[in-house]
Amino acid sequence: MSAEVKILDGNTFVVSDDSGDIEASLTDPTGLFSFDTRFLSRWVLTIDGQRLNPLSVDDLQYFETRFFLVPGTGTVYIDAKLSVIRQRAVGGGFHEELTILNHDDKPVDLAVRIEAACDFADLFEVKDDLKKKGEYYTRVDDGRLVLGYRRETYVRETWVSATEACAVDDGGLTFVVHVEPHEQWSTDLHVAIGRDVKGATSGSLKYERHAKKARPNMELSLEKWMGDAPSLDCDWDPLKRTYQRSLVDLAALRFSPLSLPGHYLPAAGLPWFMTMFGRDSIFTSLQALPFASELAHTTLVALGLWQGSRHDDFRDEDPGRILHEMRFGEMTAFEERPHSPYYGSVDATPLYVVLLDEYERWTGDAKLVKALERQARAALAWIDDYADLQGNGYIAYQRRNEKTGLENQCWKDSWDSISYRDGRLPGFPRATCELQGYAYDAKVRGARLARTVWRDPAFAERLEKEAADLKRRFNRDFWVKDGEYYAIALEPDGSKVDALASNNGHLLWSGIVDKSKAKAVAHHLMSPAMYSGWGVRTLAEGQGRYNPIGYHVGTIWPFDNSFIAWGLRRYGFKEEAARIAAGILDAAEFFEGRLPEAFGGYERELTKYPVQYPTSCSPQAWSTGAPLLFLRTMLGLEPIGDHLVVDPALPQGIGRLELLDIPGRWGRRDAFGRGRMDVGSRLRRGAQLGVIKPEKKPRKGKAAE
Amino acid sequence: MAELDESLLETLSERSQEQPITAFNGIVRFDVRDGDRVDEWYLTIAKGIVTVARKGGEPDCVVTGDVTTFDAVLSGKANAMAALLRGALAAQGKFILMTALQRLFPGSPGADGLPTAGYAERQS
Numbered sequence: 001m002s003a004e005v006k007i008l009d010g011n012t013f014v015v016s017d018d019s020g021d022i023e024a025s026l027t028d029p030t031g032l033f034s035f036d037t038r039f040l041s042r043w044v045l046t047i048d049g050q051r052l053n054p055l056s057v058d059d060l061q062y063f064e065t066r067f068f069l070v071p072g073t074g075t076v077y078i079d080a081k082l083s084v085i086r087q088r089a090v091g092g093g094f095h096e097e098l099t100i101l102n103h104d105d106k107p108v109d110l111a112v113r114i115e116a117a118c119d120f121a122d123l124f125e126v127k128d129d130l131k132k133k134g135e136y137y138t139r140v141d142d143g144r145l146v147l148g149y150r151r152e153t154y155v156r157e158t159w160v161s162a163t164e165a166c167a168v169d170d171g172g173l174t175f176v177v178h179v180e181p182h183e184q185w186s187t188d189l190h191v192a193i194g195r196d197v198k199g200a201t202s203g204s205l206k207y208e209r210h211a212k213k214a215r216p217n218m219e220l221s222l223e224k225w226m227g228d229a230p231s232l233d234c235d236w237d238p239l240k241r242t243y244q245r246s247l248v249d250l251a252a253l254r255f256s257p258l259s260l261p262g263h264y265l266p267a268a269g270l271p272w273f274m275t276m277f278g279r280d281s282i283f284t285s286l287q288a289l290p291f292a293s294e295l296a297h298t299t300l301v302a303l304g305l306w307q308g309s310r311h312d313d314f315r316d317e318d319p320g321r322i323l324h325e326m327r328f329g330e331m332t333a334f335e336e337r338p339h340s341p342y343y344g345s346v347d348a349t350p351l352y353v354v355l356l357d358e359y360e361r362w363t364g365d366a367k368l369v370k371a372l373e374r375q376a377r378a379a380l381a382w383i384d385d386y387a388d389l390q391g392n393g394y395i396a397y398q399r400r401n402e403k404t405g406l407e408n409q410c411w412k413d414s415w416d417s418i419s420y421r422d423g424r425l426p427g428f429p430r431a432t433c434e435l436q437g438y439a440y441d442a443k444v445r446g447a448r449l450a451r452t453v454w455r456d457p458a459f460a461e462r463l464e465k466e467a468a469d470l471k472r473r474f475n476r477d478f479w480v481k482d483g484e485y486y487a488i489a490l491e492p493d494g495s496k497v498d499a500l501a502s503n504n505g506h507l508l509w510s511g512i513v514d515k516s517k518a519k520a521v522a523h524h525l526m527s528p529a530m531y532s533g534w535g536v537r538t539l540a541e542g543q544g545r546y547n548p549i550g551y552h553v554g555t556i557w558p559f560d561n562s563f564i565a566w567g568l569r570r571y572g573f574k575e576e577a578a579r580i581a582a583g584i585l586d587a588a589e590f591f592e593g594r595l596p597e598a599f600g601g602y603e604r605e606l607t608k609y610p611v612q613y614p615t616s617c618s619p620q621a622w623s624t625g626a627p628l629l630f631l632r633t634m635l636g637l638e639p640i641g642d643h644l645v646v647d648p649a650l651p652q653g654i655g656r657l658e659l660l661d662i663p664g665r666w667g668r669r670d671a672f673g674r675g676r677m678d679v680g681s682r683l684r685r686g687a688q689l690g691v692i693k694p695e696k697k698p699r700k701g702k703a704a705e
Numbered sequence: 706m707a708e709l710d711e712s713l714l715e716t717l718s719e720r721s722q723e724q725p726i727t728a729f730n731g732i733v734r735f736d737v738r739d740g741d742r743v744d745e746w747y748l749t750i751a752k753g754i755v756t757v758a759r760k761g762g763e764p765d766c767v768v769t770g771d772v773t774t775f776d777a778v779l780s781g782k783a784n785a786m787a788a789l790l791r792g793a794l795a796a797q798g799k800f801i802l803m804t805a806l807q808r809l810f811p812g813s814p815g816a817d818g819l820p821t822a823g824y825a826e827r828q829s
Contacts, residue, residue: 151791152791152792152793153791153792153793154790154791154792155792258800258804259800259801259804260801304727305801305804305805306804307808309724309808309809310781310810310811310812311812311813312784312812312813313813314813315784317812328790329790330791332787332790333787333790333791333792334787334791335783335784335787340784340786340787340790341786371727371728372727373727374724374725374727375727
């Protein structure tokens with residue numbers, strides 16, 4: 001399988017090889033996918049029985065690609081008399097314009113064939129290599145090939161058709177083509193999702209036949225999306241590129257919940273996590289608030305709609321709990337997986353209240369806060385009523401679904417992420433420290449909303465009292481005295497799980513850290529054991545389980561760092577926040593502005609470039625949101641009453657920075673800043689923020705797209 | 706002929722009075738099939754409170770399925786969203802109303818979702 005080419009529209013996407021062909025197996029994640037189901041697993045073009053050779057691929061947009069091909073599959077360049085163009089766009093299935101050009105002086109007669117087949121695999125089956133329980137069928141129906149799968153009442157169909165005359169059989173479409181010298185032949189191929197998740201049978205594409213200008217919904221809104229976002233200009237070109245990349249990727253990651261057509265929230269990652277997640281959608285909405293607050297709006301409404309309302313062990317659901325993940329595939333449909341939706345996350349619920357408050361602070365949209373009062377109260381009640389699994393007043397997690405539920409229900413969800421300094425793993429239930437910070441923040445912010453919007457001062461007072469009490473106990477129970485930092489978790493018996501981890505940064509963000517302890521925490525975060533030069537490691541070097549390429553035990557997560565920097569800023573550590581921003585933004589340049597989920601925790605001096613952690617999802621929503629949050633943090637943007645306060649603390653290398661038309665309750669405001677923070681001055685390579693003094697002029701020839 | 710147990714719908718209505726579905730208004734019709742027979746149930750949501758009747762106005766959302774599926778979903782033995790995804794139930798019209806309504810369906814029988822220690826403390 002050669003290079004993967006991905007295009008998408010919402011949660012419909014195509015992954016193919018670089019000639020545009022799809023040859024998936026049950027374990028090979030290529031094909032046309034929609035709502036977590038594969039709708040095409042084979043799509044192979046041949047001319048006179050020959051496969052085609054890719055010359056180049058043009059990624060036109062995230063929903064559109066063009067493949068240039070020639071006959072013959074050898075590695076040696078052939079002076080082809082024919083060339084083939086496949087231009088493909090996704091939208092309600094996909095549409096492919098197939099064009100064959102004859103460059104010869106003689107006419108040609110060709111047999112052009114498209115093979116099509118589908119296994120209708122659930123994404124979970126693709127990941128776990130499981131066997132299907134239903135039956136397949138194919139039929140030719142009104143000149144169209146119908147590929148189908150049925151299991152009891154579950155029916156999914158794909159319809160394949162073409163605009164030019166062709167012979168249709170169970171395995172595909174065959175065209176008898178005659179092309180005059182220097183002429184071309186063309187047909188439109190339609191792959192429509194015939195029976196989908198809602199049982200719809202329309203099979204309609206987002207195109208009319210021959211209406212070549214018709215495009216997926218997303219292109220129509222992309223222009224508006226970009227136009228609505230604040231515009232950025234600065235002396236340091238890479239930041240302009242990263243900002244553009246982030247906005248476009250965030251647009252691509254928009255997902256419209258079934259219940260809220262026309263409204264979009266950030267899905268977690270592309271392509272395998274194009275669905276609603278509690279934690280990821282909330283964190284990304286927070287990062288994007290100053291840039292696109294409608295993402296937060298839809299996130300709050302959709303998660304509120306699906307808020308837990310009963311006890312369900314299979315789904316780890318409780319009343320008031322915010323969902324973890326929603327899925328739409330066959331295994332979810334038959335309750336073989338709990339994602340309809342699954343509730344196994346403990347941070348999403350307090351973070352829901354945090355987002356609601358932050359959203360109101362930026363937008364002044366008290367109407368939504370009123371409309372979601374019941375949900376916010378239920379979320380706050382859940383913290384005390386259902387999350388206190390250790391019986392000590394702290395949020396903790398332990399799954400009730402032991403077969404298909406999640407063992408670790410915090411953001412560091414891998415098996416070894418929570419450990420002692422010596423590497424031992426604690427038992428369950430686990431009360432990780434950042435959860436207590438989120439709970440504290442939720443209570444403080446809930447109190448503000450109760451007082452200013454819900455007009456319930458008694459409730460506000462109760463929440464404030466609980467928050468103050470939680471803060472006092474937390475600073476006593478989690479503080480590791482001999483290390484001067486907060487333990488990563490508490491055991492049920494009260495033992496401190498004493499590894500030093502990046503969770504400390506989230507505590508600063510939440511505000512639960514005692515002022516007297518903040519300096520020691522900040523010092524740890526910026527120490528050589530934690531700060532690599534690119535960013536803060538998930539786990540400090542020297543801890544038992546530290547591994548620079550361990551998923552949550554040493555790698556650097558841009559999302560994590562964006563909240564750590566926000567936390568540092570909150571406690572007045574401007575320079576430290578700027579240094580973290582500088583490191584991650586430098587790293588972004590190595591990934592052409594698209595930050596990966598995580599990269600290696602190796603020291604910057606050692607590798608000179610950030611080593612990407614192998615991961616299947618890119619872009620990842622909260623990595624995409626990280627540069628946006630860094631901009632907010634570096635510019636010191638803060639809504640105070642009806643005003644936007646700007647208090648810049650920028651790395652020197654950025655030079656002059658302006659962010660224009662920042663939307664909020666004030667209408668639109670501009671923010672300006674100049675890089676004055678010395679975040680490291682070792683001269684080494686070209687304009688990186690973290691290691692060099694600013695250049696006088698912006699570099700030529702690398703302007704932002 | 707099997708018929709839908711009306712008390713299941715009454716329970717739904719009672720539950721909506723205890724914890725109304727926030728600010729929703731609309732009419733959902735359940736078309737309950739048993740062989741060739743279709744029983745229509747009108748669930749009228751007004752400010753989150755559900756009332757149940759055999760007759761009603763123009764529905765905003767129609768949910769169709771057989772009596773076994775409705776029975777399983779309304780008694781907590783099956784999950785409504787999963788039933789919709791596998792086509793055992795089909796919803797037409799405003800899906801948001803079905804999303805809102807399903808919050809009133811009971812949880813799985815025998816679920817161990819007991820409130821935790823902190824809850825007991827607050828109740829005493």
